[in-house]
Amino acid sequence: MKHYLLPMLFCVCMFSCKKDSSPAPEPEFFVNEDPATFAEIGTIDIGDVGAAEITAFDPATNRLFVVNNGTVNKIDVVDFKDPSKMTVVNSISMAPYGGAVNSLSVFDGKVAAAIEATDKQANGKVAVFKTDDLSEVKVISVGALPDMITYSPDGKYILTANEGEPNTTYTNDPAGSVSIISVADNYSVTTVDFSAFAGQKADLMSKGFRIFGVGNDFVKDIEPEYITISADSKTAWVTLQENNGIAKIDIAAKSITNIFPLGFKDYNVDGNEIDPSDKDDKFAPAKWPVKGIYMPDAIAVLEQGGVPYLFTANEGDSREYTALTEVKRVKDITLDATAFPTAATxxxxxxxxxxxxxxxxxDANGDGKFEALYSLGARSFSVWNGNTGTQVFDSKNELDAKVYAAGNYDDGRSDDKSVEPEGITVGKIGNKNVAFVGMERADAVAVYDVTDPTKPSFLQLLKCGDAPEGVLIIPAKNSPTKKSLLVVSSENDGVIKVYTPNTI
Structure with missing residues (x-):
């Protein structure tokens, strides 16, 4: 018996020794921070109008890459080792690649840029550069007017939302599309449009999806705006801003699987009150017989309990071209007397x-008299179930109210889209999930605790530059300060501001 037991004990010992000698897994990096205490720690001005639209951070080099379409189209490179003392150290000219650069994304020492063609209706490009020496890695052709770019979390894919805007006469209107680039496959690209859903046009429109360009061409009329991707890098969601919808994409299959129409917001119910006049010199929210069209710009995903929750900034956007002008003031249209008995007032x-x-x-019956009124945007941010497209939360009129309380409300925008929520991002700050909502016309960012994504709660309002476009979270584990950082870039004044919270 002992003869057999000794070898067995030896094997157990060897197994135990091997197990114990393995390196222990690294503990998750954690800083206990209070997300209600963000304060500015740094600022830099890199230009004027068109500068500082979007930023992307590379933790390997501690560099911030910034879209700058001010005097020339370029990517500025900012030394970010000390966020309180940022300096521009280099730039990458876009002249060899086309026109304006619209968006940036960083992964594993490479920065990918979405660049529109000089002729905006022609196919755009994605250019990939090393973050250390800024050398070119690859240039890939994508769809027309790539407006937003992002790496998948695992770095295996790069996706672009190709807006495909028409020219001003609508004689050239490219298809809106999404390009899916396989990084490992020598950056091979598949560009998909929405033609597979053309047969669903009537059903989609009955639920609030909008097809209204010249000719009402389904494929050409859809304009992808912004992308977010699931943590497992399998699914993407794309806002279709002018169309008032969100598309869902199977990345590996390179196919669009759903379009979610977003419906309309009723400004005639409690909590949704708006101020519709820019001539009253005050903020006077009230209920009005008007619907809002969500029309989201930026989108972010937070997955919890098996549900992908989609956060959208409901900016709104109009089509204003020589061949198509969709907007008029209520006083310049005729109201149906039955639907609006007090039309004159x-x-x-x-x-x-x-x-x-x-x-x-x-104007459903086409008689020139409006039975219903629809304004652009929803003056809010919303949360949607990414599996079904169902809305689970809307901030109602809270953004307006919080901005007004802070003394930042611009009554000159009441008649249009109010504070215009445009940018949004979601991340972990301390032990809470937090959303940051950039408002273009309030020059401010609202901070919300979204630990329960169905019940976001307001934390604070941060003043920023003129017309914030990019809202970027740098997690504490990647931050040069080893604390969470919020980077806000503003397109009207070229100002980048950096904020950090207090530790607890």
Whole structure:
């Protein structure tokens, strides 16, 4: 018995020794931070209008890469080792690649740029550069007007939302599309459009999806805006801003699997009150017989309990071309007397007269008299179930109210889209999930605790530069300060501001 037991004990010993000698897994990096205490620690001005639209951070080099379409189209490179003392150390010219650079994304020592063609209706490019020596890695052709770019979390894919805007006469209107680039496969690209859903046009439009360009061409009329990707890098969601929808994409299959119409917001119910006049010199929210069209710009995903929650900044956007102008003020249209018995009063400047509405909705019978009014955007951020497209939360009129309380409300925008939520991002700060909502017309960022994504709660409002476009979280584990950082870049003044929270 002992003869057999000794070898067995020896094997157990060997197994135990091997197990114990293995390196222990690295503990998760954690800093206990209070997300209600973000404060500015650094600022840099890199130009004027068109500068500092979007930023991307590379932790390997501690560099911040910044879209700058000010005087020339370029990517500025900012030394970010000390966020309180940022300096521009280099730049990458976009002249060899086309026109303006619209978006940036960083992964594993490489920065990918979405670049529109000089002729905006022609195919754009993605250019990939090393973050250390800025040398070119690869140039890939994508769809027309790539407006946003992102790496998948695992770095295996690069996706671009190709807006495909028409020229001003609508004689050249490229298809809106999404390009899916396989990094490991020598950056091979597949560009997909929405033609597979053309047969669903009537059903989608009945649920609030918008097809209204010249010719009402389904494929050409869809305009992808912004992308977010699941943590497992398998699924992407893309906002279709002008169309008032979100598309869902199977990345590996390189196919669009769903389009979610977003419907409309009712400004005539409690909590959704708006101020529709820019001529009353005050913030006077009230209920009005008007619908808002969500039309989200930026989108972010937070996965919890098996559900992907999609956070959208409901900016709104109009089509203003020589061949198509969709917006008019209420006082410049005819209201249906049955639907609006007090039409004469409503059309006054003190009530709805100044409000900009779309003329593509509301006149169902085509008699020139509007039975319903639809304004652009929703003056809010929303949360949607990414599996079903169902709305689970909307901030109602809280952004307006918080901005007004802080003394930042611009009544000159009441008639249009108010504070215009444009940028949004979600990340972990301390032990809480937090959303940051950039508002273009309030020059501010709202901070929300979204630990329960169905019940976001307001934490604070941060003043920033003029017209914030990019809202970027740098996690503490990647940060040069080893604390979480919020980077806000503003397109109207070229100002980048950096904020950090207090530790607990």
């Amino acid at each position: 409503l059309r006054g400047d003190a009530q709805l007269g100044r409000l900009n509405i779309t003329t593509t909705l509301g």
